[in-house]
Amino acid sequence: xxxxxxxxxxxxxxxxxxxxxxxxxxxxxxxxxxxxxxxxxxxxxxxxxxxxxxxxxxxxxxxxxxxxxxxxxxxxxxxxxxxxxxxxxxxxxxxxxxxxxxxxxxxxxxxxxxxxxxxxxxxxxxxxxxxxxxxxxxxxxxxxxxxxxxxxxxxxxxxxxxxxxxxxxxxxxxxxxxxxxxxxxxxxxxxxxxxxxxxxxxxxxxxxxxxxxxxxxxxxxxxxxxxxxxxxxxxxxxxxxxxxxxxxxxxxxxxxxxx
Numbered sequence: 001x002x003x004x005x006x007x008x009x010x011x012x013x014x015x016x017x018x019x020x021x022x023x024x025x026x027x028x029x030x031x032x033x034x035x036x037x038x039x040x041x042x043x044x045x046x047x048x049x050x051x052x053x054x055x056x057x058x059x060x061x062x063x064x065x066x067x068x069x070x071x072x073x074x075x076x077x078x079x080x081x082x083x084x085x086x087x088x089x090x091x092x093x094x095x096x097x098x099x100x101x102x103x104x105x106x107x108x109x110x111x112x113x114x115x116x117x118x119x120x121x122x123x124x125x126x127x128x129x130x131x132x133x134x135x136x137x138x139x140x141x142x143x144x145x146x147x148x149x150x151x152x153x154x155x156x157x158x159x160x161x162x163x164x165x166x167x168x169x170x171x172x173x174x175x176x177x178x179x180x181x182x183x184x185x186x187x188x189x190x191x192x193x194x195x196x197x198x199x200x201x202x203x204x205x206x207x208x209x210x211x212x213x214x215x216x217x218x219x220x221x222x223x224x225x226x227x228x229x230x231x232x233x234x235x236x237x238x239x240x241x242x243x244x245x246x247x248x249x250x251x252x253x254x255x256x257x258x259x
Contacts, residue, residue, distance in 0.1 A: 092198070
């Protein structure tokens, strides 16, 4: 009997648990917005965090200790990550479409101008410009980590990964402070809606990417990666570069041009 080169995954509860967590999070958010409490949303977040930890553990075990991630499987994982990032591009494309639809031809309800009357946009050359520099620097450091991994320099890869994670956390800190300083809210015209939805979802992706890189850091410390077998790190680096590029479009269109 010839064994096929693909990894036939065993039955796993995590897709079901993760979908339940996403459902509870969505319904909990809507309930919280309408004043019905925050407990269902917290339960959804707990289920999602549980799914992340357990599913990541299973994939790490399959790829590192059980040897299921052969060259053919790794090629499939790469295509899966490429398609996932492509779907994320389309996700953000919808937000840019909404923004430019409202800003290029403002309707009478907006005062026929952009930004709408009464909305004072943020200065693009203050915190947003600093955030841009932080993310660009993180893109350099994650590339440094990748090349260090390829060269077999484990110490340099760990240091550069740690620098990238710290820059990602600093970006989140700066964006949170920026939200507290805005003179408008998500309820202030379509400007506030598109601004907070687009930048907020990008901030969520930064948090996800930071956690992704943190997992790669712990795996690097445990010597899970080699110079020619480290797709777990590559996937995190691709995702982080995607986050960087989306931010550049957000900065140019919403912060700079839109102000």
